[in-house]
Amino acid sequence: MAAAALLRRLPAARAPATAFMAARPISDSTATLTIETSIPFTAHLVDPPSRDVTTTPAELMTFFRDMSLMRRMEIAADSLYKAKLIRGFCHLYDGQEAVAVGMEAAITRSDSIITAYRDHCTYLARGGDLVSAFAELMGREGGCSRGKGGSMHFYKKDANFYGGHGIVGAQGQLFEALNISALWKLPAILVCENNHYGMGTAEWRAAKSPAYYKRGDYVPGLKVDGMDVLAVKQACKFAKDHAVANGPIVLEMDTYRYHGHSMSDPGSTYRTRDEISGVRQERDPIERVRKLIYAHDLATAAELKDMEKEIRKDVDAAIAKAKEISMPDTSELFTNVYKKGYGVESFGPDRKEMRATLP
Amino acid sequence: MKLDPTVCVLGEDVGHYGGSYKVTKGLAEMFGDLRVLDTPIAENSFTGMGVGAAMKGLRPVVEGMNMGFLLLAYNQISNNCGMLHYTSGGQFKVPLVIRGPGGVGRQLGAEHSQRLESYFQSIPGLQMVACSTPYNAKGLMKAAIRSENPVVLFEHVLLYNLKEKIPNEEYVLCLEEAEMVRPGEHVTILTYSRMRYHVLQAEKTLVNKGYDPEIIDIRSLKPFDLHTIGNSIKKTHRVLIVEECMRTGGIGASLRSAIIDNFWDYLDAPIMCLSSQDVPTPYAGTLEDATVAQPAQIVAAVEQICQ
Numbered sequence: 294m295a296a297a298a299l300l301r302r303l304p305a306a307r308a309p310a311t312a313f314m315a316a317r318p319i320s321d322s323t324a325t326l327t328i329e330t331s332i333p334f335t336a337h338l339v340d341p342p343s344r345d346v347t348t349t350p351a352e353l354m355t356f357f358r359d360m361s362l363m364r365r366m367e368i369a370a371d372s373l374y375k376a377k378l379i380r381g382f383c384h385l386y387d388g389q390e391a392v393a394v395g396m397e398a399a400i401t402r403s404d405s406i407i408t409a410y411r412d413h414c415t416y417l418a419r420g421g422d423l424v425s426a427f428a429e430l431m432g433r434e435g436g437c438s439r440g441k442g443g444s445m446h447f448y449k450k451d452a453n454f455y456g457g458h459g460i461v462g463a464q465g466q467l468f469e470a471l472n473i474s475a476l477w478k479l480p481a482i483l484v485c486e487n488n489h490y491g492m493g494t495a496e497w498r499a500a501k502s503p504a505y506y507k508r509g510d511y512v513p514g515l516k517v518d519g520m521d522v523l524a525v526k527q528a529c530k531f532a533k534d535h536a537v538a539n540g541p542i543v544l545e546m547d548t549y550r551y552h553g554h555s556m557s558d559p560g561s562t563y564r565t566r567d568e569i570s571g572v573r574q575e576r577d578p579i580e581r582v583r584k585l586i587y588a589h590d591l592a593t594a595a596e597l598k599d600m601e602k603e604i605r606k607d608v609d610a611a612i613a614k615a616k617e618i619s620m621p622d623t624s625e626l627f628t629n630v631y632k633k634g635y636g637v638e639s640f641g642p643d644r645k646e647m648r649a650t651l652p
Numbered sequence: 653m654k655l656d657p658t659v660c661v662l663g664e665d666v667g668h669y670g671g672s673y674k675v676t677k678g679l680a681e682m683f684g685d686l687r688v689l690d691t692p693i694a695e696n697s698f699t700g701m702g703v704g705a706a707m708k709g710l711r712p713v714v715e716g717m718n719m720g721f722l723l724l725a726y727n728q729i730s731n732n733c734g735m736l737h738y739t740s741g742g743q744f745k746v747p748l749v750i751r752g753p754g755g756v757g758r759q760l761g762a763e764h765s766q767r768l769e770s771y772f773q774s775i776p777g778l779q780m781v782a783c784s785t786p787y788n789a790k791g792l793m794k795a796a797i798r799s800e801n802p803v804v805l806f807e808h809v810l811l812y813n814l815k816e817k818i819p820n821e822e823y824v825l826c827l828e829e830a831e832m833v834r835p836g837e838h839v840t841i842l843t844y845s846r847m848r849y850h851v852l853q854a855e856k857t858l859v860n861k862g863y864d865p866e867i868i869d870i871r872s873l874k875p876f877d878l879h880t881i882g883n884s885i886k887k888t889h890r891v892l893i894v895e896e897c898m899r900t901g902g903i904g905a906s907l908r909s910a911i912i913d914n915f916w917d918y919l920d921a922p923i924m925c926l927s928s929q930d931v932p933t934p935y936a937g938t939l940e941d942a943t944v945a946q947p948a949q950i951v952a953a954v955e956q957i958c959q
Contacts, residue, residue: 381759381935432759432936443761443935459763462693463724491693493669499692563669620938630931 319600320350320591328585330524337506339513339542342531346523350591352398356522357582360390361601363414364579365608366423367552370413370430373612374556379430382459383444385552386414388520391578392486392546393418395525400533407455410445411486411550419452423611424618433618440621441629471541475512478540482532483509485545486519492554493563506545513539519546520576549576653683656711659797662689662698663715663752672717673753673812699725699750703732703802706748711797719754719806720766733802734777749796750804755846755896756944757809762932765940767897769806769873773906780874781827782806782845786816788871791825799827806873808846830877836866838958839890842881842907844870847894847945854950863954873903876910885911889920890957894945899927921957926950 327345334341367387373379386393393414396406408415416426421437429436430444438446438457445459467483474481485505489496496503506514513535517528525546532542549572553560560569586592592600653659660683665672667680667690680688691698695716702714716722722729729750736744756765769780779801783789789807796803833848834855843851848869858865866884870877885891891911895904904925911923926945933943 380937381757381761382764429935432938434936438935440936441762441932441934441939443759445761445763446935459761460721460724462721463696464692464694465696491664492672493665494690494692498668498690557672621934621936623939623942625936626929626931626934626939626942 319354319596321354322350325349326353326589328523330527331518331521331581334524334528335506335516337509337514339515339535341515342527346527348523348526350589353582353585353591356394356398357579357586357597358600358604359394359418360522360579360582361604362608363390363393363417365604366413366417366426369608369612371552371556373430378616379444380432381443382410383430383556384411384554385556386411386550388551388572389486389488389548390414391522391525392519392548395522396484396529398526399529402452404533405453405455408457409461410459412445412447412457416447416449416454416457419449419454421447421449423608424614427612427615428618431615432620433615434621434625435615435618439625441625471509471512474541480536481541482529482536483541483543485543486548487545488548488550490554490563492558495563506543509541509543512541512543514543514545516545516547519548520578521581522578653679653687658709659711659713660687660689660705661713661715662691662702664691664693664717666690666715671715676715695721695724696728699728700732702748702750703728703736703746706746706802707736707744711747713749713751713797716750716752718764719752719768720763722750722752722768726771729772729778730775734775737777745800746802747800748802750802751793751807753807753809753812755808755810756928756933756940759935759937759940760809761935765933767902767928770897770902772804773874773903777802778874779803779827780806781872783871784808784811784845784848784869786814787818788825788831790818791823792827792871794822795824795827798824803827806845810846828872828875828877830880831869831871832880833869834865834867836864836888838864838888839866839892839954840881840884840888841865841867841892841894841954842870843867843894844873844903845896847896850945850947851894851950854947854954857947857951858954863958865954870907876907878910878914881911882915885915885918889918891919891923892950892953892957893923893925894950895925895927896944897927898930900930902927924953924957926953
């Protein structure tokens with residue numbers, strides 16, 4: 294593929310490097326491309342959508358860029374955690390990027406998203422910026438939650454991103470939600486990012502039926518290859534149309550996390566390294582899009598490499614900027630406890646050192 | 653677990669994984685998957701399962717991976733655990749142990765830094781203890797398992813790495829008894845769990861300044877060991893409570909009340925209580941430090957009380 298592209302560019306090869314790039318820029322065409330998903334969808338109580346997904350070269354390039362950015366961010370977060378700049382609990386999303394990116398391609402910012410603690414990339418997909426993400430991870434006041442939430446509590450109100458939550462589980466609540474949303478035909482999509490492990494416990498040890506897309510019982514469901522961003526996009530588009538017309542639908546995204554459950558979990562005591570590297574080799578979401586880009590000649594290897602280098606620089610720059618932001622002022626301890634000022638006084642532990650009226 | 657086949661453990665990742673804080677490491681290999689049961693992520697259900705098993709004659713030890721998660725099982729803990737012995741007129745007993753790490757850790761975020769002893773203390777029929785050293789952790793755990801009543805054993809996220817030489821043989825500590833950490837004459841400092849260590853840090857400064865504090869680790873959060881506490885107050889006439897609960901509705905608030913009710917005549921100064929701020933624990937490190945009582949504040953408090 295690369296050789297063919299080079300031949301076509303031969304006349305311009307004598308031109309200087311910048312002109313070479315300008316000769317055939319990375320495709321931003323909006324011409325329709327139809328690509329088949331890796332595997333067909335499996336459906337429960339509904340007819341599955343077609344395997345043929347319409348996309349454009351521009352969109353594929355965006356997918357590549359967005360997922361690479363997320364991947365870089367999470368890997369950088371790993372280093373920051375080991376350097377003790379990020380503390381506490383940190384749950385990384387690398388491997389699962391296709392779910393966040395594919396979803397956004399099918400919905401709008403007026404649609405609301407809520408998720409659990411593995412939320413860094415969801416925040417980014419919702420329009421969050423790198424600096425506020427890193428600042429929040431490092432507990433700085435420029436963070437998206439002003440440094441007070443941390444890794445598990447990212448929110449973005451103007452993008453209808455409702456967080457970012459630490460305490461999850463409670464299967465009973467899931468079934469309550471399914472019942473109520475089905476009863477009242479609420480336009481809700483319940484997405485299960487099935488990475489096959491609940492921290493250290495494999496799904497088959499925790500669920501009688503790991504066919505989560507069927508668990509809605511009377512609620513239809515779809516099982517999706519969560520490592521294929523186009524499949525995710527197709528499924529979410531289908532789900533949104535369905536939910537708006539008919540009520541809730543379950544989406545099970547078959548995905549995988551390369552890191553352990555969190556930074557305190559090595560991720561290798563309950564799964565083999567072969568399994569992890571196997572998934573990385575065969576199903577990595579970014580590599581899949583890279584192959585598509587080459588197959589449709591949307592960019593060369595060199596161009597993609599440059600893009601990745603640029604992304605790396607952007608991430609490093611964002612980290613540097615975030616590091617310069619200061620820690621929140623001690624008075625911030627008392628802000629945002631209540632929305633309305635009650636004039637309630639709050640005392641420091643000794644009633645003297647710190648005394649504030651809750652604003 | 654070796655002595656009594658009815659003792660079993662259940663919780664998330666307690667078995668094959670060995671426990672998220674390694675508390676149950678090696679037990680599944682020794683006792684099998686049924687006695688060291690890996691549950692799905694369903695606190696309400698598996699706590700309820702623990703209660704049912706206890707009613708049937710087992711002695712389960714239920715682990716909350718973080719105490720905060722047990723909020724999802726509050727109904728089970730309050731209504732079934734605490735009240736069943738009473739509502740059944742004494743027919744059923746619930747010899748259950750609920751344990752797990754709680755408290756403010758190192759930047760774990762608001763939901764993972766909770767002090768559930770505040771919320772549970774009102775539940776009738778429940779007993780609560782907090783361990784703070786390897787020695788009392790072993791003794792209190794054994795006592796809790798042997799108890800016929802439901803016991804909530806509060807461990808602390810930051811105290812798992814403590815190292816101490818403790819006896820190999822069996823020993824059981826009294827669940828209702830407080831621990832005299834340091835006898836003294838000037839002031840009674842009542843504390844528990846991680847705050848014990850902040851108090852001990854402050855002690856060094858206080859002793860250098862010529863103070864002689866009596867430090868008691870109350871250990872028993874419900875009921876309070878008013879015997880030990882009372883004897884101390886009768887000696888020193890001054891009380892400082894140092895706790896990690898929030899100011900509103902914490903253990904300190906209840907303890908203060910209990911002391912006023914019982915020992916008012918012995919007090920020479922108002923009871924001081926150093927608690928955490930009434931705010932969700934922020935993630936940022938500097939803010940988090942400002943939410944809990946620090947040794948410097950403990951020193952200042954003692955100086956003020958002893959004026």
